[in-house]
Every structure is written in C-alpha cells, then in structure tokens.
Amino acid sequence: MMAGRSVTKADRHLDTLPKLLAHNAREFPDETALREKTFGIWVSQTWSQYQDNVRRIALGLTSLGFRKGDTVGIIGDNRPDWVAAEIATHACGGISLGLYRDLMESELGYLVNYAESRFVFAEDEEQVDKFLTLDDEIPSVEWIIYEDPRGMRKYDDPRLMSLEELRKRGDELHAADPRLYERMADETDGDALAILCTTSGTTSHPKLAMISGRRLINHCHNYLSVDPKGPDDEYVSVLQLPWIMEQLYVFGFALISRMKVNFVEDQETTMSDMREIGPTxxxxxxxxxxxxxxxxxxxxxxxxxxxxxxxxxxxxxxxxxxxxxxxxxxxxxxxxxxxxxxxxxxKxxxxxxxxxxxxxxxxxxxxxxxxxxxxxxxxxxxxxxxxxxxxxxxxxxxxxxxxxxxxxxxxxxxxxxxxxxxxxxxxxxxxxxxxxxxxxxxxxxxxxxxxxxxxxxxxxxxxxxxxxISDLAEMSGNRRYSPQFIENKLKFSPFIAEAVILGNKRDYLAAMICVRYSIVSKWAEKNRISFTTYTDLSSRKEVYDLIYSEVEKINDTLPEAQRIRKFVLLYKELDPDDGELTRTRKVRRGVIAEKYGEIIDTIYSDQDHVDIDTTITFQDGTKQRIQTTIAVRKVGDVPESRALTAAE
Known part of the structure; x- marks a missing residue:
C-alpha cells in the first residue's frame, strides 16, 4: 500500500467530493475504502475501484445529455452504488437529492417534482414501481436508472436503463476521451449547490436545504477536530443516506479521514453484520x-x-x-x-x-x-x-x-x-x-x-x-411539561415501542402507547396468552396489566404533577406511511391529535373504553378493516377533568 498524503483542513482546493475522491484514489489506490456484504460475503472496494465506479457513472450520465445544474434523485438501501451515484452527480456539476427508501408514491412525487429531477437512480423493482406508478405525474423525469435487474424484464418503459448499461456508455466515452472525467472533477466548484437535503417535516411537507461541497467538507473538518477519525476506523452505515448526519459520515468523514465505510447485507442482518465488522x-x-x-x-x-x-x-x-x-x-x-x-x-x-x-x-x-x-x-x-x-x-x-x-x-x-x-x-x-x-x-x-x-x-x-417550542405544553394551572421527556422514559421499557403524551390544557397527563410487538408477542407466548394480530395482542387484559406495571415504574420517577393518570394501547403501530411519524421517527403531534381525536376525547371523559371501526392501508396498497375495543386504563387517582375537545 502506498504511503500517500492525508487530507487536512489546509487543503482548501479539495472543496468538492469528486476532488477528495480523486485525491484518495491517487494517493491511496489500493487501500480499502468501502465494504458491502453480499450473499454472506464481505466484498471490499479500494479507493481506485471506488473512483472507477464513480467515473463510469458520471460519464454515463454525460452521454445521456446531463447538464450542469440538473437534479438527480437517488432512492434505495445504503449501498456503494448509492454513494457513487451521488458523487458522480456532483462530478457532472449536478445536484443530488437523497430520497428515503420507504417514501410513499405521493411523497416521492412531491419531492421529485419540487426538485424537477431529470434523472433518478432506483435500487430495485420495488423502487422502480413507485416511479412507474406515478407515470405522467412526474413529467421532469427522463431517465430511471436501476441497479438490480431482477424482475425488470417485464417493463418496457423507454425511461428505464440498467446501471450496468449506463456504465458501459460511460466506458465508451472514456475510451474516446480518457481524461474527460479528470477534467470534469477538477472543474467542480466548491461553492456551487451540490446537495438537496430534506428537513424532517414535522408539521408539513419537508423543505429542501441547499448545501455546497465546500460547506459540507469544512463542517466535517470542524467536527473531526473534536472527534478524530483515521484509516483504521471502521464505520457501519445503518441510518438512511438522505439524512444529513449520514451524509457527513459516509461522504465527508470517509473522504477526509479515509475511515472505512461498511454496508450491511439487509436491515434484518444489521446486528450480526455489525458484530462481524466490529465498528470503532x-x-x-x-x-x-x-x-x-x-x-x-x-x-x-x-x-x-x-x-x-x-x-x-x-x-x-x-x-x-x-x-x-x-x-x-x-x-x-x-x-x-x-x-x-x-x-x-x-471495539x-x-x-x-x-x-x-x-x-x-x-x-x-x-x-x-x-x-x-x-x-x-x-x-x-x-x-x-x-x-x-x-x-x-x-x-x-x-x-x-x-x-x-x-x-x-x-x-x-x-x-x-x-x-x-x-x-x-x-x-x-x-x-x-x-x-x-x-x-x-x-x-x-x-x-x-x-x-x-x-x-x-x-x-x-x-x-x-x-x-x-411548539410541542411544549401546559396543563391547567400553568403547569408546564415536556411530552418528549416523559415519552423517552416510557420507551426505555422493553415492552413499549412508541408513546404519545397528552395533557395540553388538561387537568392531568395521559398516554397513548404502542407495544413493542416483537417482544410483547414473545412474552405472551411464554405466558401462554393466545393472540392473532397486533390489534388482538394489544387489547388483551394481560398485556394491559403488563404495561400498567411499566407505567407505574415510570410514574415513580416523575414529579407528582407530571405522572400519567390514564393510558390506552393503540390498535396499530404509529407509522411514517400514515403521516403519524416523520421519516426520522419524530412524532407529528398535529396529525396524532386530529387522527385520534375520538380516542383522546374518550380518555378525558368518564368512559372506560372506545369502540374502533376503521380501515388501515398498507404500503402495498392493500387495506384492512379493524374493529376492536380499546380500554382506557386508570393509573392511581385521577383528578376530575373538565370537558374539553381534542382540538383545544
């Protein structure tokens, strides 16, 4: 392995991701940069191979008529090709837009149209289907480039192209002009808009924050000054790449410090894969x-x-x-x-x-x-x-x-x-x-x-x-409290996956709780409690008794005025697809108050249950009718409450 020169804050000319990558590929060509677990085997990619992949994709985009300032949407699991597509976009003078892999069609369509993306990279058939379903609702999209060819033969949409075909087009351009990509990377402007990063969107559609290469790199230098990294560090990329922090680590940190980035095979194998790598x-x-x-x-x-x-x-x-x-x-x-x-x-x-x-x-x-x-x-x-x-x-x-x-x-x-x-x-x-x-x-x-x-x-x-600030609330009598603080205490319980604390303008606090199905179902089986679905399990008296004991434990750690006096177990898990959580799993309280208004009103009444008859829609479009009864369980003495609607 060559003993090359590492990047420092003084290297102000290395102000874009393509320039940083080119530097590492030149100085440390045989050093491992990325790893991906595929079919149970860890496959490594050196800096030189990383650069070659980016070059092939960038020149392939150029052959399709890519123009400076074009926006490219990228959606899929965390993969080396995802990362290469983003840097290739920047090398072409374009703007990358990371899209969360679990976006619904309507959310995807909104973001693609807002950014007017001409090109999109989609990992597999599942993601391609979202774009094809939108069809003429996304008029700006001219090319849909897919990585995984499985299941794609049945499609004949002219916008479709495999990533391998794009690379071949790039190879042809490289053969005609071997130094074209090198010139493209050298000409990238650190002050130009390079990344559109979605905000969390807790109250409405997410906004798109504009970020330049220079600002990202300079901020990473500041961060690394207090949390240094180096070539011997191992990082496992778990959080979705569109998130700003994953952008910092997978791109900024890795390209500056040469920290190795590892991608797990599947979300379900994350913990076992992480154990094999032993991240630092x-x-x-x-x-x-x-x-x-x-x-x-x-x-x-x-x-x-x-x-x-x-x-x-x-x-x-x-x-x-x-x-x-x-x-x-x-x-x-x-x-x-x-x-x-x-x-x-x-480690x-x-x-x-x-x-x-x-x-x-x-x-x-x-x-x-x-x-x-x-x-x-x-x-x-x-x-x-x-x-x-x-x-x-x-x-x-x-x-x-x-x-x-x-x-x-x-x-x-x-x-x-x-x-x-x-x-x-x-x-x-x-x-x-x-x-x-x-x-x-x-x-x-x-x-x-x-x-x-x-x-x-x-x-x-x-x-x-x-x-x-918008979530801070006051009970009657001007008693302030933070819902998030109490929710976090509840979620320390292994049996509670999500919780929403209620009580704004009320006389006492209450909670809507989602059980952690993977653990509560195991507990139920061990205790010979029969159930069929999440809805059925969450309505069982034994499960209510279990959560009651957990709430009591939490109450013992809270001030008297901030203790939970009633709770219900929701018939479904809160889901970003239903607008109840953001893609980074933050509670959208306005949506919760509106959607579950009847349940909230019942909690703050004298009734001990609420009848539910509703329909939920799954990500694949299928629907299921749910008819159940939710019990309202009291915890200790409950103060008398005046009548108040959920909207208040």
Whole structure:
C-alpha cells in the first residue's frame, strides 16, 4: 500500500467530493475504502475501484445529455452504488437529492417534482414501481436508472436503463476521451449547490436545504477536530443516506479521514453484520439504541432463572458504580465485556446519538456498560450536529458544547428559568431553502438559524434541549411539561415501542402507547396468552396489566404533577406511511391529535373504553378493516377533568 498524503483542513482546493475522491484514489489506490456484504460475503472496494465506479457513472450520465445544474434523485438501501451515484452527480456539476427508501408514491412525487429531477437512480423493482406508478405525474423525469435487474424484464418503459448499461456508455466515452472525467472533477466548484437535503417535516411537507461541497467538507473538518477519525476506523452505515448526519459520515468523514465505510447485507442482518465488522465508530438514532437495549432485556427474559438473576445482580452493581462516577470491574468482567461483544460494540471507541432526544435511562445503560456514547445536536440547516459532549464530560441530560469557537449559540427570549429558543450561527450552514425564499427568511435571520427548539445553558455551559417550542405544553394551572421527556422514559421499557403524551390544557397527563410487538408477542407466548394480530395482542387484559406495571415504574420517577393518570394501547403501530411519524421517527403531534381525536376525547371523559371501526392501508396498497375495543386504563387517582375537545 502506498504511503500517500492525508487530507487536512489546509487543503482548501479539495472543496468538492469528486476532488477528495480523486485525491484518495491517487494517493491511496489500493487501500480499502468501502465494504458491502453480499450473499454472506464481505466484498471490499479500494479507493481506485471506488473512483472507477464513480467515473463510469458520471460519464454515463454525460452521454445521456446531463447538464450542469440538473437534479438527480437517488432512492434505495445504503449501498456503494448509492454513494457513487451521488458523487458522480456532483462530478457532472449536478445536484443530488437523497430520497428515503420507504417514501410513499405521493411523497416521492412531491419531492421529485419540487426538485424537477431529470434523472433518478432506483435500487430495485420495488423502487422502480413507485416511479412507474406515478407515470405522467412526474413529467421532469427522463431517465430511471436501476441497479438490480431482477424482475425488470417485464417493463418496457423507454425511461428505464440498467446501471450496468449506463456504465458501459460511460466506458465508451472514456475510451474516446480518457481524461474527460479528470477534467470534469477538477472543474467542480466548491461553492456551487451540490446537495438537496430534506428537513424532517414535522408539521408539513419537508423543505429542501441547499448545501455546497465546500460547506459540507469544512463542517466535517470542524467536527473531526473534536472527534478524530483515521484509516483504521471502521464505520457501519445503518441510518438512511438522505439524512444529513449520514451524509457527513459516509461522504465527508470517509473522504477526509479515509475511515472505512461498511454496508450491511439487509436491515434484518444489521446486528450480526455489525458484530462481524466490529465498528470503532457508530452513530445510531435514539430509536435504534432503545431497540438494542430492549432486545438485550428481551433476551434475558428468555434465558434461564440463574442467568436472569446474575444479569440483574451485575447490572445493579454496574449502574451503582456508574452513579458514583466509577467503573465496576466485577460487572465489566462478568457481564459487560460479553454483552458488548454479543451486540457488536466491543471495539467501539466513539459512539453517538442524534436526531432526537435519547432517554436518560437508555443513556445510563450504555455508559455503564462502557460504550463511549455521546449526544449530538443540530439541524439539517446547520449541516447536522454542531454540539457534542467532550469525552470526559458526558452529561446525558445535555447535548454538550459547540465543536469550537467558530460556532456561536445563544438562547433567545429566555423566560425566568432561562429557557428560550436555541439559535446558532457558523460559517458552514446551509445556503437557504430550495425555491423557498420566504421560509429561508423566516428561519435564517441576520445569519442566525432559529431552530424552533426550547433549551437553556446549564451551570457548566452545556446546552440542554427540552423539546420543540411548539410541542411544549401546559396543563391547567400553568403547569408546564415536556411530552418528549416523559415519552423517552416510557420507551426505555422493553415492552413499549412508541408513546404519545397528552395533557395540553388538561387537568392531568395521559398516554397513548404502542407495544413493542416483537417482544410483547414473545412474552405472551411464554405466558401462554393466545393472540392473532397486533390489534388482538394489544387489547388483551394481560398485556394491559403488563404495561400498567411499566407505567407505574415510570410514574415513580416523575414529579407528582407530571405522572400519567390514564393510558390506552393503540390498535396499530404509529407509522411514517400514515403521516403519524416523520421519516426520522419524530412524532407529528398535529396529525396524532386530529387522527385520534375520538380516542383522546374518550380518555378525558368518564368512559372506560372506545369502540374502533376503521380501515388501515398498507404500503402495498392493500387495506384492512379493524374493529376492536380499546380500554382506557386508570393509573392511581385521577383528578376530575373538565370537558374539553381534542382540538383545544
């Protein structure tokens, strides 16, 4: 392997992703850059092979008449070809638009039309079908390029082309002009619009944040100054590539530091694949960390009596030591080392969570285990995270401090407790919202990005994020509370997958809860409780009793005024496809209040149940009628409540 020169912040001429890739391919041609697990085998790609793939795709696009400024939509699982398609787009002077793989046709059509994409990359038949179903509803699309040819022979749409055919066209162009791609990459402009990144869209259609190559790369340099990476680091790309943080890691971090990026074979094999790689760096969304913690506790439920007792014993010792700022060698030797190895975290030197708040109980679980977990905070508009915990100063109630002095953070219009809106400014933020100057002016004022989040600085200068300002609520009597804080506590339970806290303008708090089907169904089978579907399982009295005990445990950790007094178990899981969650799994509270208004009104009445007769639509278009009865369960003494509608 050649001993080449690594990229530093001083390399200001390397201001686009194609230029960075060309540098690595020239300096470190035989060094492993990417790995993908295919048919059970890890297949590596060197920097030279990575560059060749990008060149073939870029020249193939050029042969189809690609023009500077064209927008390319990319949809599918995290794969090397996904990554290559984005960099190839930039090499052609184009703009990439990452599309979440689970988008419904209507959402996909909206984004493709909004960006006026001429070209789209679709991984397989499932994704191609979405575009073909939209047909003339997406008039800007001229080419649909697919990677996986299985099932594609039955289509004769003239817009379709296989990725392999595109590469062959690129090879022909390369043979005619061997230095064409090199010139294209050299001519890319670091200040030109390169990436359209969707915002979370908690209240409406997502906006498209405009990002240049230079801003992405410079922000990654700042991030790497507080969380360094190198060629010996291994990263497993789990979160969807359209998300801003995955853009930072898979593109910025990897191309600057040469951190190896690994792609799992399938979503279902993520944990086993991750264990095989042994990542040194990991970013997971809060829901994934919660799922891992829940799975550990679920596996212990299935183990023998003696193993459960030993697990509880050493976990108690470990947590007690952690609370005192120490590490229990006993718990580490007998429990934590084996546990970390089992879940693929034994080699992790840096771990992060971001995108939403992670419950403090889940945070403690991993920190006590020795996983160096840190919280990040940021928005798409700020190019993702701009705060992080320092390695020796992790406080799970906060999101840490700014990366460096270049990043300014303030709290606007604080109340007497110091809580106000979090506002930030740094040199590498987004360029504005695509085709939406009004929204840009609304959120970006005098160079300051108004986050819409409520927070404050603690005594140590750490930023504390409470919730979205629009989501902060008040019970009657001006008693303020954060729904998200209580929801995160509930989700620490292995039996609870999702929760929505109610109580705005009410006399007490209540909860709508979705059980974690994979674990509760296993618990039911073990306890000989018969059931047929999720709806049937969630309506069982035994399951209500189980969740009742979990809610009681959470109530013991909450102030008296913020305790949950009633709850219901929903007949279905909350789903982004139904508009109830964003694609990054944040609750859309307005949709919930409208959709489940009848249930909410019943909770705050004297009735002890609500009859449900509704139809749900699955992703494949099939429909199912659900007829069931949802019980309203009281927890402790319930204050008398005045009549109030869900809309209020």
């Amino acid at each position: 760096f990991l970013l997971l969304a809060p829901r994934v960390w919660e799922q891992i913690a829940a799975d550990v506790r679920a596996r212990m439920m299935d183990s023998s009596w003696i193993k459960r007792k030993l697990y509880d014993f050493f976990m108690k010792i470990g947590l007690a030591a952690f609370e005192k700022g120490r590490v229990s060698r006993l718990a580490t030797f007998f429990l934590y080392n084996a546990l970390k190895d089992r879940i693929g975290l034994s 992790v030197r840096s771990a992060a969570t971001g995108g939403a708040a992670l419950g403090p109980d889940t945070f403690k679980f991993f920190l006590a285990m020795g996983v160096p977990l840190r919280q990040l905070y940021g928005q798409t508009e700020t190019l993702g995270a701009y705060t992080i915990h320092e390695p020796r100063d992790v406080n799970f109630d906060t999101v840490g401090v700014a990366f460096n002095e270049e990043i300014e953070i303030r709290v606007d219009k604080p109340d007497p407790q110091g809580v106000g809106e979090i506002v930030t400014r740094h040199a590498n933020m987004f360029m504005g919202y695509y085709k939406n100057e009004e929204a840009t002016k609304g959120d970006l004022r005098d160079g300051w990005m108004h986050s819409g989040d409520a927070g404050y600085f603690d005594a140590n200068g750490h930023l504390v994020v409470i919730d979205r």
